[in-house]
Structures are given as C-alpha cells and as structure tokens.
Amino acid sequence: MKNIFLIFISLLIFSGISGQQSGDILIKNGTVITITDGIKENTDVLIRNGKIDQIGENLSAGDIETIDAEGLFVMPGIIDAHSHIALDVVNEATNPVTAEVFVGDGLDPYDVGIYRALAGGVTISHAMHGSANAIGGQCETIKHRYGEVDPEAIRMDGAPRTIKFALGENPMRVHGERQGIVPATRMGMEQIFRNAFEEGKAYANAQKAFAAGKADFPPLYNTRNEVMADILKGDIIIHCHSYRADEIYMLLKVLEDYGVKKICFQHVNEGFKVAPELAAYGAHASVFSDWWAYKFEVYYSTAYNAAILTENGVVTSINSDSGELIRHLYHEAAKTQRYGSLTDNEALKLITLNPAIQLGIDDRVGSIEKGKEGDIAIFKNHPLSIYAIPQMTIVDGIVRFDIDEDNNDMRLDVDPDESIPTFYESETHSHHGEGDRCMQDVFEFLNHKH
Amino acid sequence: MRKINWIIACCLFISVQLFGQQVKKSTFGDVLLKNATIVTVTNGTIEGDLLIKDGIISDIGSSLSANGATEIDCSNKFIYPGFIDGGTQLGLVEISSVSLTRDSDELGDYTPHMQALTAVNPNAVAIPVTRVNGVTTVFSKPTGDLFPGTGAVIDLHGYTPDQMYAGSKAVLMNYPSTGKRGRWDRRKEEDIKKDNEKAMKKLKDFWSQAEIYAKINQTGGEYNPQLAAMVPVVKGESPLLIEVNKKADILSALEWINKNEIKAVFTGVSEGWRVADSLVKYNIPVITGPVLRVPSRGSDRYDVSYTNPAKMLEAGVKVAIRSNETENVRNLPFNAGFAAAYGMGVEEALKAITIIPAEIFGISDKYGSLEKGKVANLFVCDGDPFETKTQIQYLFIKGWNVPMESRHTLLYDEFLERDPGIKE
Numbered sequence: 001m002k003n004i005f006l007i008f009i010s011l012l013i014f015s016g017i018s019g020q021q022s023g024d025i026l027i028k029n030g031t032v033i034t035i036t037d038g039i040k041e042n043t044d045v046l047i048r049n050g051k052i053d054q055i056g057e058n059l060s061a062g063d064i065e066t067i068d069a070e071g072l073f074v075m076p077g078i079i080d081a082h083s084h085i086a087l088d089v090v091n092e093a094t095n096p097v098t099a100e101v102f103v104g105d106g107l108d109p110y111d112v113g114i115y116r117a118l119a120g121g122v123t124i125s126h127a128m129h130g131s132a133n134a135i136g137g138q139c140e141t142i143k144h145r146y147g148e149v150d151p152e153a154i155r156m157d158g159a160p161r162t163i164k165f166a167l168g169e170n171p172m173r174v175h176g177e178r179q180g181i182v183p184a185t186r187m188g189m190e191q192i193f194r195n196a197f198e199e200g201k202a203y204a205n206a207q208k209a210f211a212a213g214k215a216d217f218p219p220l221y222n223t224r225n226e227v228m229a230d231i232l233k234g235d236i237i238i239h240c241h242s243y244r245a246d247e248i249y250m251l252l253k254v255l256e257d258y259g260v261k262k263i264c265f266q267h268v269n270e271g272f273k274v275a276p277e278l279a280a281y282g283a284h285a286s287v288f289s290d291w292w293a294y295k296f297e298v299y300y301s302t303a304y305n306a307a308i309l310t311e312n313g314v315v316t317s318i319n320s321d322s323g324e325l326i327r328h329l330y331h332e333a334a335k336t337q338r339y340g341s342l343t344d345n346e347a348l349k350l351i352t353l354n355p356a357i358q359l360g361i362d363d364r365v366g367s368i369e370k371g372k373e374g375d376i377a378i379f380k381n382h383p384l385s386i387y388a389i390p391q392m393t394i395v396d397g398i399v400r401f402d403i404d405e406d407n408n409d410m411r412l413d414v415d416p417d418e419s420i421p422t423f424y425e426s427e428t429h430s431h432h433g434e435g436d437r438c439m440q441d442v443f444e445f446l447n448h449k450h
Numbered sequence: 451m452r453k454i455n456w457i458i459a460c461c462l463f464i465s466v467q468l469f470g471q472q473v474k475k476s477t478f479g480d481v482l483l484k485n486a487t488i489v490t491v492t493n494g495t496i497e498g499d500l501l502i503k504d505g506i507i508s509d510i511g512s513s514l515s516a517n518g519a520t521e522i523d524c525s526n527k528f529i530y531p532g533f534i535d536g537g538t539q540l541g542l543v544e545i546s547s548v549s550l551t552r553d554s555d556e557l558g559d560y561t562p563h564m565q566a567l568t569a570v571n572p573n574a575v576a577i578p579v580t581r582v583n584g585v586t587t588v589f590s591k592p593t594g595d596l597f598p599g600t601g602a603v604i605d606l607h608g609y610t611p612d613q614m615y616a617g618s619k620a621v622l623m624n625y626p627s628t629g630k631r632g633r634w635d636r637r638k639e640e641d642i643k644k645d646n647e648k649a650m651k652k653l654k655d656f657w658s659q660a661e662i663y664a665k666i667n668q669t670g671g672e673y674n675p676q677l678a679a680m681v682p683v684v685k686g687e688s689p690l691l692i693e694v695n696k697k698a699d700i701l702s703a704l705e706w707i708n709k710n711e712i713k714a715v716f717t718g719v720s721e722g723w724r725v726a727d728s729l730v731k732y733n734i735p736v737i738t739g740p741v742l743r744v745p746s747r748g749s750d751r752y753d754v755s756y757t758n759p760a761k762m763l764e765a766g767v768k769v770a771i772r773s774n775e776t777e778n779v780r781n782l783p784f785n786a787g788f789a790a791a792y793g794m795g796v797e798e799a800l801k802a803i804t805i806i807p808a809e810i811f812g813i814s815d816k817y818g819s820l821e822k823g824k825v826a827n828l829f830v831c832d833g834d835p836f837e838t839k840t841q842i843q844y845l846f847i848k849g850w851n852v853p854m855e856s857r858h859t860l861l862y863d864e865f866l867e868r869d870p871g872i873k874e
Contacts, residue, residue, distance in 0.1 A: 112748050119752040272865045276872035292858075293576060293777035295547035304862035311866060324744045327752070331784065337839035338583075339858065386787035386836045408751040421749035423629035423696045423721070 021145065021153070022050020023397035026061045027376065030069030033383070035076055035345065035353050035367040045074060047374030050396035055370060065399075067378070072391060075348065075383055076368050077123025077375030078329050081286040081355035082239070082266050082319035084128060085113035085326065086142055086154060090440040091130035096175050096183060097196050099163060099231075100223035101137035103129050107151035110413040113323045114146045114154070118401040120327040121377030121390045124156060126319075126359055128266075131166035131241040131438040132174045134183060134192040138163045138227065139239065141359050143375075144393075146400050149412060160360035163231065165193075165240035167247040168297050174442055190250050197258045200228025237262040237360055239286070241438065243297040245273035252281050264358040266319070269301040275312035284315045284358045289325075289332035290339070306350060307340020317355035321438060330377075334384040347384055473578045473855040476607065478505070480519035481851060483830060483844075488529045491804050492819040500529055502826040505849030509822060524830050527843065530800075531820050532586025532827035533835075534603075535782045536737035536807040537717055537772035540580060540588050541570035541604065546776060555594040560656055562621045563679035564599030566590050567611045576777045578856035581606040583780035584835050586827040586847045587616055587817060589737075589772070589807070591691075596652060598622050600679060601691070603811050605827065607847035618811040620715070621683050625694040625703045626650050629746070657710060660684045689713045689810075691737070695720040695746065704732050715810055717772070720746050723758045726765030735768035735810050740775070741785040753792060759802060760793030770807040771799070787836030796836065825849075 025047045032040040032055065044059040045052060084090050088106035092098045107127070117125060123144050129137035141159035148154060167189055176184025183189045203225035209215040219225075230236050238255075242248050242265045252274075255263055264284035265271060269292060271278060271285045278285060287309070292301035302308075309316040318333050320326035333351045336342040342350075356366030365373050374397035381387045393401035411421075481502045488496045488510060499514040500507060544551035553569035570590055580588070591601030600621050608614040626649030628642060637645070660680035663671065667681060682688040694703045695718040707714045716722075719736045720743065722729060729736065743755040763769045771789060773782045782803055790799035808818025816825045829835075830844040845852045 116744070116752045272861065273868075275865070276868060280872050290778060290781070293545055296545055299545055299575070300857070300861070302858040302861035302865075304858060304866075308862060308866050324742065327744075328742065328788075331788075331838060334838035338841070340862065341839075341841075381791075384838065386784060386834075386838050387791040389791055409749040410752070411748050414749075421747040423746050424632055424635075425627055425629050425695060425746075426632045 021148070021396065021398055022374070024048050024061070024064040025374065025394060025397050025399070026059060026064055026066045027069050027074055027378070027394075028059075028066060030072050030074035030378065032368055033073060033075040033348060034369065035349060036369055037367075043074075045368060045376065047376075047394070047397040050374050050398075052368060052370055052372050052374055055368060067392065069378055071380075073379040073382055073388075074368070075121070075377050075379065076352045076366055076372075077377050077393065077395065078121045078351045079317075079355040079359070079366060080117070080122055080125040080320050080326050080329060080351075081264070081317045081358050082128055082321045083117075083125035083326055084130070084321070084438070084440065085117060085125060085323055086111045087127050090128075090438070091132040091442045092137055093130070093132035093174055093442040096133050096171060096181070096192050097135040097224065098133050098137055099135045099196070099227040101129070102140070103127055103137055104140035104155065107140065107142070107154060109146075109149055109151055109154045110411075112411050113326070114144050115401070115410045116323065117326045118144050118146055118393045118395075119390060119403075121330060121379065121383070121393050122326055123375040123377070123393060123395045123400075124356075124359075124361070124365060125326065126162065126239070126355075128162075128239065129164040130440055130442065131164070131170040132442045134166060134171045134189055135196055136164035136166055138236070141361065143395055144400060145395055145398070146410075147412070156361065158364075161230070161236040162239050162359065163227065163236050165238050165251070167240060167242040167251060168244060169295055170241065170439060174439075186244075186247050186250065189247065190254060193251065193254045194257075196228055197232065197254070197260075200225050200232055201258070204229035204232060231260060232258060234260070234262060237264060237358075239264045239266050239358075241266045242271075243267055243269045245270040249274050249277060252277060252283065256281070262360075267298075267321070269298045269305060271314070272302060272305045272308035275309050275314055278309070279313040284317075284354075285309050286317045286319045286355065286358055288321070289318050289335040303335065303339040306336045307342055310336075310342060310346060310350075311340075315354050315357050316350060317358055318350040319355070330379070330383040330388055330390075331386065334386070337384065344382075344384055473860070474853040476847075476850040476852045478850050480504070480517075481846070481849075482514060482516045482519040482521045483524045483529055484514075484521055486524035486527050486529045486830065488820055489531075489800070490820040491531055491800060492821060500820065500828075502846060502849050505826055507820060507822055507824050507826050507828070510820060522830075522844065527830050527832055528835075529820065529828055529830050530584065530835055531804050531818060532829060532847065533584050533782055533786075533803045534770075534807040534818060535585055535588040535773050535775075535779050535803065536770040536810065537739065537774050538588045538590055538779045539593060539776040540576060540606075540779050541572070541574045541590050542566060542592070543776045544571065544574055544576075554592050554598075556592065556599065559595040559652060560597045560676045561592075561594070561599050562597040562683075563675040564592055565602070565619075566592050566599060567602035567604070567615060567619070570602070570604055570611050570614065572609050572611065572614055575857050576779070577606050579777070579858055580779045581845060581847065581852060582842065582854050582856050582859070583783060584829045584831070584842055584845070585779055585782050586829070586845070588779060589620075589811065591622055594624075596624055596626070596649065596656070597676075597680075598624065603813065605825075605847050607850055607852055616813060616817065618813050620689060620691045620811070621679060622691045622693065623653075625692050625699055625706075626653060627694075627696060627699055629696045629699070653706075657684075683712070686711060686713045689715050691715050691717050693717045697721040697724040700725050701728060704728055704734070707734075708732060718774075719762070720755065720758065722767065723754065723761035726762045726767055729762065730766040735770070735806075736762060737770045737772050737807065737810065738762065739772040739785055740781075741771060741788045742781065756788050756792035759789040759799070760795075763794055763798055768806060768810070769798075769802050770810055771802040772807075783836050784838065787838075790836060796834070799836070
C-alpha cells in the first residue's frame with residue numbers, strides 16, 4: 001500500500017516537472033539564419049528560460065550550458081504543418097462530419113518518430129486528424145519535447161485550435177464508395193460543408209437567442225455544433241486536405257458565404273492553378289515538395305507548386321505528412337530551388353516562419369528573434385545543401401537531439417515481450433497503398449464493418 | 451498590327467494548350483560540347499570538349515574540332531554521365547492507386563516469365579519528369595510474390611520498348627521474409643514463422659523443379675514458361691536479383707545461394723550494414739535503397755538508412771543505389787547525395803548510380819561513364835548534380851538532344867503568371 005502511495009506521489013512530482021520545461025543555453029559563434037533579419041556571421045544566440053534573450057557578438061551569460069557553433073549554421077527550429085507523428089489514432093472514419101473529435105485526446109509521447117523528426121531539426125509539428133471525413137477532427141500543435149512521457153508535456157500550450165477538413169478522393173472513397181452515403185462526388189462534398197455550417201450557425205443563433213432572453217431554452221448541447229459554431233466565430237483555423245483546383249475553389253466560395261477567413265489548404269497539389277484566388281482570399285497553402293501521381297487527383301501536379309504559390313503571394317509551407325519526409329524537411333524545402341529557383345530565405349521560410357503563420361504561432365516561433373521561443377536547429381553545412389547534417393536540436397532552450405551524445409536506441413517504451421525489435425519490410429515512407437497515414441485506421445474500421 | 455498581335459496571341463495560347471500534354475520532340479545529330487568540366491567517373495575529371503557522333507561519345511579531349519557538329523558552349527558547366535537507377539517501377543505503373551494502370555504485379559507466386567519490357571509504357575508521364583533530373587537509364591522491375599518476373603534496363607527515351615531497351619534483363623526473386631510487412635501487419639510471431647516456412651518450401655520446390663526442367667529441356671521436354679524463364683538463372687548464366695532486407699533473411703539467403711551455387715545480386719538490403727562482412731565473404735554485389743527511408747526497426751539509430759551504403763562499401767561490398775520509386779525516380783541523385791553526406795563520399799556515391807549499376811547489369815562496356823565509344827547518355831549542369839539547387843541545362847540520351855521539359859515544367863510555364871489572372 002505504501003509502495004503504491006509512493007509511486008503515486010512520485011508520478012505526481014514527475015508530471016509536475018515534465019510539464020512544459022524550459023532551459024538556458026548559449027550558442028556561440030554560429031552563422032545565424034534569422035529568417036526575418038538576414039544572416040549574421042559569428043553570432044551568438046542566448047536563450048534564457050526557454051526564450052531567445054539576446055542575439056549578438058561576444059555574448060556571455062555566466063555558468064550556463066554553452067555550445068560552440070563555429071563553422072555551423074544556426075536556424076530556427078523547423079516546423080511541420082502537417083504530420084501524424086505522436087498520435088495513437090488518426091481517423092474517426094464513422095461519419096462525413098466528426099468535428100467533435102480531437103486527436104489531442106490520443107497523444108503518444110513515446111513515438112520514436114518524434115525523435116527522428118528532432119534528428120532532422122524539426123521542433124514543432126501539427127499532429128493532424130486524417131482525411132477520411134469531409135470535416136474530420138480537431139488537431140494538436142505539438143512541441144517535440146522527446147523524453148517527456150506525459151502527453152500534456154508535448155502540447156504547445158496556447159497554440160490556436162485547428163481542425164482538419166478533407167476534399168476529394170479520400171472522403172468520397174470512404175463514405176460514398178464504401179458506405180454508400182453522401183459524399184460520393186465533389187458535388188456532394190460541397191453540400192456536406194454547407195449543411196454542417198448551417199447547423200453550426202443555427203445552433204449559435206439559438207444560443208444567442210437564449211442568452212438575450214428571446215428563447216425559453218438553449219439548444220440541446222451538441223459537441224459537433226459547438227465546434228462548427230467556433231469555426232464560424234473564427235476561433236479555429238481550418239486545415240483542409242485538398243488536391244484539385246475545382247474543389248479548392250469550391251471550398252473558398254463556401255467559406256466566403258459563411259464569412260470564414262482562417263483557412264490553410266493542405267497538400268493542395270493543384271493550388272498553383274488557383275494561386276491568384278488563394279492569394280486574394282488570404283488562404284494559405286501547405287504543400288508537398290514533389291509528391292504526385294500516386295492517385296488520379298494528383299496526376300496533374302507540378303513540383304513547381306510551392307514556387308508558383310510563393311511568387312503569387314500565397315503564404316506557403318512545405319510539409320511532410322510522413323514519418324520519413326519529416327526527417328529531412330530542410331532537403332524538401334531545397335527542392336524549391338531545383339523547381340522554381342526560390343532564394344535561400346524564401347526556401348527556408350517554407351519550413352519555419354510560414355508554417356508558424358499557418359498554425360497561428362508566428363508571434364512565438366518561426367524565426368530567430370529576441371523574445372521568441374528558444375527552438376533552434378544547428379546544421380553542419382548549409383541546411384539547403386544536400387550535404388547538410390543536423391547536429392543539434394533545441395526545444396525551449398533544452399537540447400533534445402545531439403548527434404554526438406545520443407544513444408543508438410532512443411526508444412522510450414521497450415516491449416519486454418519482444419526478444420529483438422521488430423523488423424518492418426516497408427515503413428510509411430510514401431502515399432502508396434495502405435502506408436498512407438492520412439488514411440490510417442480507416443480500412444481496419446471498414447474491413448471490420450463489412 | 452493589332453490583328454497580328456491577336457494572331458500571335460492565339461498561336462501562343464494554342465501552343466501552350468498543346469504543350470500542356472506533350473513535351474517537345476528531341477533532336478538527333480552530332481554535337482560538340484565545348485569547354486566543360488567533364489566528370490568521366492572512370493578516368494577522373496577533364497577540362498575540355500566532348501563530341502557526340504551517331505549517338506555515341508566519339509571523342510573527349512581538348513580543342514576538338516566540330517567537323518560539322520553543332521557546337522554548344524559549356525563554359526563554367528559540368529558534364530556527367532546519365533544516372534542509372536538500379537531498381538524502379540518506372541513505366542510499369544502510371545497511377546499507383548488506380549489498379550488498371552498498375553502493370554507491375556501479375557497474379558501468381560511463380561511468374562518469372564512476366565516481362566517488364568512488355569508493359570513499359572514509353573509515353574508514361576513520369577518518364578520526362580525523371581530524365582530532366584539527369585536519370586537517363588533505369589532498371590524497371592515487376593513487384594509482387596516469390597518470383598514476380600523479369601525486369602529490364604531501359605533508357606528513358608524512345609517510342610517503343612525496343613527503342614528503349616538498354617540490353618540487360620534479370621529475373622527477380624523476393625526472398626521469403628521473416629519480418630513484418632508494415633505497421634499494419636498484425637500477424638503474431640509464430641504465424642510469421644509458419645508463413646515463412648511455407649514460403650521457403652515453395653521456393654525450394656520451385657527451384658528443384660527448375661533445375662530438373664533445365665536438364666530435361668535440353669533433351670526436349672514439355673514447354674513450361676515459368677520454368678523456362680528460370681533456365682539461365684539455374685544454369686548460372688545470368689544473375690538472379692534477390693530482394694532481401696532483414697539481417698536474418700540476408701544470412702539465410704546467403705546460405706541458400708551458396709548451397710545452390712546461384713549467381714546472385716541482392717537488392718534492398720536495408721540491413722546490409724549488420725552483415726556486411728558476410729556479403730563480402732560471398733562476394734555479393736548489392737543494389738540498395740531507397741536511402742531516404744525510415745529505419746526498419748524502432749531501435750535503430752535514426753540515420754541507419756543514410757549510412758547503410760557507406761558501411762557496406764567500407765566493408766568491401768560492391769554497392770549500387772536505387773530509388774525503388776515510380777513517379778519520383780527523379781530523387782535518385784538526392785538519395786546518392788544523402789549517402790555521400792553520411793559517409794560514402796561524393797565520388798563513391800556517384801559511382802553507385804553510374805558505373806557500378808552498369809557493371810552489375812553487365813552493360814559497363816556501353817554505359818555508366820563518359821568514355822570514348824560509350825552510348826551518349828549524359829547531361830550538362832551548372833554545379834554538383836547531387837546538390838538540390840543545381841540546374842541541368844542539356845540532356846542527351848543515346849545521342850538524342852532531349853528537351854528539358856516535362857509535365858512539371860510545362861505546368862510551371864503555364865501557371866506562374868496565369869492569364870487571365872484574377873478578376874478585380
């Protein structure tokens with residue numbers, strides 16, 4: 001009994017410590033790529049209490065951890081606006097609209113994928129619901145505080161709420177093709193959105209009427225409509241899985257009709273075709289560097305997508321949607337130099353400041369500026385070079401990846417029944433077949449059902 | 451005057467419409483590439499000229515005379531041999547999620563007689579997309595069960611499979627795996643073991659049938675297409691390409707080929723770094739990749755896929771690199787670049803996508819380097835072709851001057867400044 005009590009107490013203390021840690025660190029003599037204020041040679045970055053305190057030459061800070069970054073490149077921690085790492089479940093594929101669910105209820109801080117992302121300089125990712133439904137679940141912006149085991153410790157406190165929408169083949173396949181319900185077409189898709197917004201609007205109006213004393217009863221509490229009403233209020237940023245220009249244009253018109261402004265299109269392979277419309281609406285785009293042709297709706301794609309969007313004034317980011325690509329987003333960003341000749345700073349913005357803007361956290365991260373959070377990636381060779389090698393990744397002033405210090409086996413949860421760790425012939429490294437994490441859990445559910 | 455402008459505008463519009471579907475034609479003729487840095491791969495780097503005549507590299511040297519060949523000034527530019535990808539599904543799969551466009555996977559466990567070259571679509575949209583990144587030649591291979599078929603090395607230019615064929619084919623085998631297929635594979639360990647034993651039995655039975663067939667066939671036995679396709683492999687006349695990745699499976703495969711005296715090349719080999727010495731001992735060349743791959747085990751160091759080629763090479767294994775891709779074979783140079791950065795070095799990584807695969811496929815007399823007499827598969831670029839930002843200016847395949855166009859560039863041209871733009 002006493003033992004159990006002790007364990008309980010130590011768990012309490014442990015979780016108290018692990019929540020949202022921050023540290024002090026001084027990075028000396030690096031080539032600092034600030035993103036917002038040019039490149040500064042031989043410059044120090046001082047992080048105190050997890051925040052960037054000073055940027056300058058010959059800084060000293062007493063007896064704190066000091067890193068010699070001479071000959072190295074120091075850049076803001078990379079941000080991935082579309083990922084599915086650190087999630088127990090990805091899809092609630094039971095209905096075309098499931099706005100009420102929240103992936104943050106199933107965070108997995110043990111996922112070694114977080115560590116592998118850190119080893120690629122990525123400090124923040126947007127852990128998203130999948131694309132099985134027209135309106136999927138709410139997503140969670142996480143900080144890669146790998147080593148913490150409390151799910152609360154990897155949330156990025158204060159990050160705006162976000163929700164996943166999805167257009168095209170995935171929701172049409174899951175609901176129309178396999179379950180025989182709307183949407184089976186891109187016409188049906190539109191009506192799903194209009195209905196959901198109408199219901200959310202009616203719900204909010206009924207609440208207002210009750211609050212103003214114009215109705216005897218409030219509407220029956222409904223979690224789905226609560227969320228839809230919050231989207232209408234502008235409290236939630238929509239991140240919409242999309243590919244074709246026609247469906248992107250459709251959603252823009254629906255959102256315009258309901259006065260919803262906060263929208264970031266995800267994947268958006270044909271975004272380049274409606275780049276002027278996206279720019280005019282103030283819609284954002286988060287794209288793959290070069291994925292295409294794995295299904296029909298991405299057959300008419302171009303790897304120049306990010307460049308065209310950028311040149312047309314759309315706030316654009318490069319994302320991974322993959323436990324493989326998230327490990328080298330710096331290389332994915334560099335592809336915009338092969339395909340579209342973006343400048344170094346334009347290319348690096350695609351994985352730092354721009355995804356921060358898309359997640360509504362650009363006042364806190366995405367560049368090396370005084371007052372921003374101490375999320376830093378340090379590289380040997382320029383991060384856009386094919387020979388770039390991440391050396392160290394820092395989150396809130398704490399070193400979470402160090403190429404020289406880390407063990408080979410970085411798992412936090414070792415299965416005691418497993419004699420040797422399982423070997424996987426194929427890992428999720430592309431959209432081919434069932435490896436698509438955007439569709440994870442869907443076919444298990446459907447196959448079980450049918 | 452205004453009328454003429456209109457006509458010009460209409461012509462431009464129509465041409466853009468057409469080009470949206472089709473890249474421009476290639477041209478054939480003698481070309482002299484002048485004043486370049488020529489990275490030969492096999493004979494070092496030379497400052498000078500390279501002459502293409504009748505589709506062949508007819509000379510490399512300083513101050514070559516054009517003799518009627520079209521001259522292209524390549525000052526401050528580099529010439530590299532076309533890259534060779536040792537394993538792809540390029541041309542066999544158009545859109546992987548649309549089953550009727552997927553010609554890589556025929557039904558059945560034993561289909562070594564299925565010919566990739568038959569199903570390669572010379573007009574696959576991914577072909578121009580691939581070659582403009584400097585990949586001129588690929589091994590295109592069937593996928594699927596135990597013996598999925600016969601792959602073929604093809605050049606990424608031509609209107610028929612025969613025009614594309616680069617002179618080498620190989621029978622493929624997927625060595626029975628004791629690993630899980632993926633995260634979604636829920637089989638228990640004992641089920642995996644049982645499945646593997648069954649597969650091994652199938653393999654052994656088929657192999658002994660093939661051996662018997664090879665003997666009987668000489669005396670005129672009944673024709674069996676499956677077994678007939680195995681004859682050159684069983685006789686050791688041509689190598690068998692064995693896909694094998696897990697350490698225990700690699701060791702088992704080594705034992706099996708040794709027992710049956712098989713001439714083998716291993717492909718995939720993602721855990722080659724664990725057993726590199728054994729690969730050296732049995733003198734097995736490997737075609738490994740993709741390098742840009744998640745480690746096979748949760749316990750693996752994050753960079754094992756990046757360092758695998760370097761570790762095998764260091765132990766003395768002959769290493770070629772493949773993308774194992776379909777629509778993104780164009781990432782082959784970046785796979786090689788990562789291998790280079792993680793220990794292999796630029797020179798060796800370059801060999802791993804040029805001369806080494808050419809040697810493995812037995813075509814190094816014609817492919818894999820810039821040498822007099824070899825096929826004119828090469829490209830001209832403004833820097834290190836592994837570097838992501840490097841641009842390729844000219845591309846030659848079998849001496850054809852191939853336009854630097856693909857669906858991706860054409861869409862860029864059409865949509866960068868869309869017209870009409872937005873209505874204000």
